[in-house]
Amino acid sequence: MAGWIILGIFVLGILWLIVIYNGLIAKRNDVQGSWKQIDVQLNRRHDLIPNLVSTVKGALEFEQDTLEKVISARAKAVGATGPQSKAEAENMLTQALGKLFAVMENYPDLKSNQNVMQLQEELTSTENRIAFARQLYNDLVANYRTALQVFPSNFVSSMFNFRTEEYFEAPAETKAVPAVNLSIRK
Amino acid sequence: MPLTFIDIERQKNWRIVLFFLVLMALYLLAAALFFAALLPGPLSAEPRFWVFLVIAAALTASIHFWFSASNAVDTVVRRLNAQPPDLKDDVHRMFANIIQELHVVTGAKRNIRCAVIPSLSLNALAAADLKGNAVIAITEGLLSRLSRPQVEAVVAHEAHHILSGDCLETTVAASIFGTFSSAMEKVRYSSSNRLFASPAFLLAWVLLQLGYLVNLFISREREYRADAAAVRMTRNPLALAETLHFLSRGWRGAGFIGSGFEMLCIVNPVATTLDETEGFLPDLLSTHPPIKKRLEILLQMARVSITELDANAERRSGRKGTDAQERYFVMSPARLWQGPFTAGELDALPWLSPLTWVANGKGKTAERAWKDPLLNTIFLRRLAGDGRIESGFTCPVCKQPLVTAAYEGTQIVQCGFCAGTLVENGRIPRIIARTGRERPCTERLNALARSVLQQNQARNIYRKVAARGAGQVPLLPCPKCKNPMFRGFYSTAHLIEVDRCSNCGLTWFDQDELEMLQCLIENRLLPDITVAVKD
Numbered sequence: 068m069a070g071w072i073i074l075g076i077f078v079l080g081i082l083w084l085i086v087i088y089n090g091l092i093a094k095r096n097d098v099q100g101s102w103k104q105i106d107v108q109l110n111r112r113h114d115l116i117p118n119l120v121s122t123v124k125g126a127l128e129f130e131q132d133t134l135e136k137v138i139s140a141r142a143k144a145v146g147a148t149g150p151q152s153k154a155e156a157e158n159m160l161t162q163a164l165g166k167l168f169a170v171m172e173n174y175p176d177l178k179s180n181q182n183v184m185q186l187q188e189e190l191t192s193t194e195n196r197i198a199f200a201r202q203l204y205n206d207l208v209a210n211y212r213t214a215l216q217v218f219p220s221n222f223v224s225s226m227f228n229f230r231t232e233e234y235f236e237a238p239a240e241t242k243a244v245p246a247v248n249l250s251i252r253k
Numbered sequence: 254m255p256l257t258f259i260d261i262e263r264q265k266n267w268r269i270v271l272f273f274l275v276l277m278a279l280y281l282l283a284a285a286l287f288f289a290a291l292l293p294g295p296l297s298a299e300p301r302f303w304v305f306l307v308i309a310a311a312l313t314a315s316i317h318f319w320f321s322a323s324n325a326v327d328t329v330v331r332r333l334n335a336q337p338p339d340l341k342d343d344v345h346r347m348f349a350n351i352i353q354e355l356h357v358v359t360g361a362k363r364n365i366r367c368a369v370i371p372s373l374s375l376n377a378l379a380a381a382d383l384k385g386n387a388v389i390a391i392t393e394g395l396l397s398r399l400s401r402p403q404v405e406a407v408v409a410h411e412a413h414h415i416l417s418g419d420c421l422e423t424t425v426a427a428s429i430f431g432t433f434s435s436a437m438e439k440v441r442y443s444s445s446n447r448l449f450a451s452p453a454f455l456l457a458w459v460l461l462q463l464g465y466l467v468n469l470f471i472s473r474e475r476e477y478r479a480d481a482a483a484v485r486m487t488r489n490p491l492a493l494a495e496t497l498h499f500l501s502r503g504w505r506g507a508g509f510i511g512s513g514f515e516m517l518c519i520v521n522p523v524a525t526t527l528d529e530t531e532g533f534l535p536d537l538l539s540t541h542p543p544i545k546k547r548l549e550i551l552l553q554m555a556r557v558s559i560t561e562l563d564a565n566a567e568r569r570s571g572r573k574g575t576d577a578q579e580r581y582f583v584m585s586p587a588r589l590w591q592g593p594f595t596a597g598e599l600d601a602l603p604w605l606s607p608l609t610w611v612a613n614g615k616g617k618t619a620e621r622a623w624k625d626p627l628l629n630t631i632f633l634r635r636l637a638g639d640g641r642i643e644s645g646f647t648c649p650v651c652k653q654p655l656v657t658a659a660y661e662g663t664q665i666v667q668c669g670f671c672a673g674t675l676v677e678n679g680r681i682p683r684i685i686a687r688t689g690r691e692r693p694c695t696e697r698l699n700a701l702a703r704s705v706l707q708q709n710q711a712r713n714i715y716r717k718v719a720a721r722g723a724g725q726v727p728l729l730p731c732p733k734c735k736n737p738m739f740r741g742f743y744s745t746a747h748l749i750e751v752d753r754c755s756n757c758g759l760t761w762f763d764q765d766e767l768e769m770l771q772c773l774i775e776n777r778l779l780p781d782i783t784v785a786v787k788d
């Protein structure tokens with residue numbers, strides 16, 4: 068009789084381990100999946116930039132400096148590997164692009180050029196997607212890290228050597244962040 | 254933080270069960286009445302009869318429930334004739350892009366379609382159904398008149414409805430009980446009066462009235478929550494505030510977006526007094542909160558976000574703000590907050606106007622620049638610098654003194670900032686008679702006049718058919734006596750909307766409205782009386 072009970076507890080213990088292990092794996096896969104999403108969007112941006120540069124080059128004769136910066140920032144970003152250095156290079160590129168867009172505002176000819184406007188829309192959309200993908204990634208990393216640290220899943224994580232994941236650092240905040248309370252009352 | 258929707262708590266959808274029970278009770282009631290009339294006497298007292306009745310009612314209700322709620326998204330899309338965006342069109346492409354961005358933020362956990370409603374009205378709606386489909390639809394009119402950040406705000410608002418699950422609730426309610434009402438509206442429009450007396454119509458009418466009870470369970474709160482979520486995602490409270498204000502003054506699609514869909518919309522297509530009031534009863538019965546209240550909350554959020562920006566700027570520059578001088582943040586034409594500026598620095602900004610959004614160290618919300626007395630002196634000086642003559646009237650929009658000007662050989666009063674025009678009623682015929690003498694109708698004005706006419710025509714027909722007024726739109730104060738001006742069409746033949754004070758005999762035209770009126774008359778652009786009401 069006692070043997071059966073011990074066996075039962077043993078089986079339950081194994082089941083419990085499996086459940087926690089699978090939960091951790093799922094969280095880690097979420098993190099890796101969302102990293103791929105960032106990559107997709109970053110590549111999209113890398114692909115769009117040469118088009119934009121060649122389209123506006125003629126009109127921006129006196130802004131070669133700004134254009135050069137965009138091109139070199141892109142080259143660096145394409146070459147970067149690993150979350151840390153990638154984040155740095157991409158943030159540089161974001162800034163260079165922001166500068167270019169600001170400069171383009173001063174050229175009304177560009178605004179009436181449909182091709183330029185379409186490229187700009189695609190790039191704006193991509194910028195947003197990068198920001199959102201990064202946010203999703205960071206949230207999922209935070210989720211995963213918590214799971215690695217709290218009891219009882221921390222036993223399982225150390226037993227199977229789950230590694231922690233790095234955050235993708237955002238550029239310095241340039242847009243104001245409104246404090247929002249979702250449980251708002253009238 | 255942008256909203257990633259990881260943390261959106263899905264609501265318990267117990268109300269959907271409730272809707273089913275209400276529906277079943279309705280059918281049970283109808284059947285009981287029917288049989289009571291048909292088979293009087295002892296039969297109806299038998300318990301077996303009642304069991305049968307309950308089962309029959311439950312069955313009918315289930316069928317009705319399943320057919321209307323399972324495929325509700327397709328039904329909504331079909332009934333509004335909403336089309337997927339045309340990717341070759343720049344504006345549609347932007348909308349599609351924004352929806353794609355939304356999928357990135359949600360980790361593509363939920364597939365949301367987007368659609369464009371072919372109407373010049375201004376509204377947006379979201380629908381979701383039991384099969385897991387979801388759609389965000391925006392009218393062509395709204396889409397083409399909003400900037401990108403504004404469309405982002407609208408999409409984020411609707412997305413929160415879908416992801417939090419309250420959209421499923423409203424869609425189910427709308428499709429179960431709204432089917433009746435839109436069917437009734439069609440009958441009313443085709444206006445074959447005999448139908449009104451038929452029993453089927455009466456039954457539909459009773460169900461429709463009971464359907465309004467559903468509003469009891471659709472809380473206003475969800476709109477506030479969706480607004481807040483939209484701000485969290487887009488970080489741009491002013492974009493949403495501007496959109497809501499814009500919607501509140503325009504045609505929101507009453508008559509086109511069938512009633513029954515109201516609760517899916519971002520603003521109620523029919524402007525009602527109930528929606529715009531607070532209190533126990535309106536809170537209970539109305540599905541949309543007052544736009545004024547929503548704006549107030551959004552402007553407060555904008556204010557908070559600026560304080561943060563201010564702190565960031567201080568940290569970066571490493572210097573403490575000097576409190577001796579008032580510091581301002583302003584929203585640039587590129588829709589970005591800039592600052593901090595002193596009043597003197599603001600004066601140097603050529604694009605600063607009374608309608609620019611400004612936040613200073615004191616106020617609780619972001620405000621239009623004209624509300625700040627110090628900034629008003631800047632505008633006054635600019636006016637004086639132009640050497641124009643003040644008329645003693647105040648612009649109802651930007652609250653700046655209006656100046657006199659010559660126009661088509663007569664005298665009018667104009668705002669130097671928003672380009673609005675105030676004309677004494679007696680002078681309008683003169684201006685119209687002299688059209689083309691000084692300023693010919695340009696291609697742009699003609700096109701504008703045509704599209705406004707087209708839009709207002711549909712609106713006018715609806716008003717006649719439904720015998721309802723404009724409802725509650727925010728009214729401008731009269732530049733002379735400060736009483737609210739009446740907003741309506743210039744005349745039934747000239748469908749340009751103007752604001753009028755009957756006391757003072759004055760008419761206020763917003764930018765381009767006077768010119769459009771002239772072009773309408775010059776080119777004989779009259780409402781097409783052959784246009785029949787389409788469903």
Ligand SMILES: [Zn+2]
Nearest residue numbers: 476479518519
């Ligand atoms: Zn809403």
Ligand SMILES: [Zn+2]
Nearest residue numbers: 648651668671
């Ligand atoms: Zn004005």
Ligand SMILES: [Zn+2]
Nearest residue numbers: 731734754757
């Ligand atoms: Zn008056």
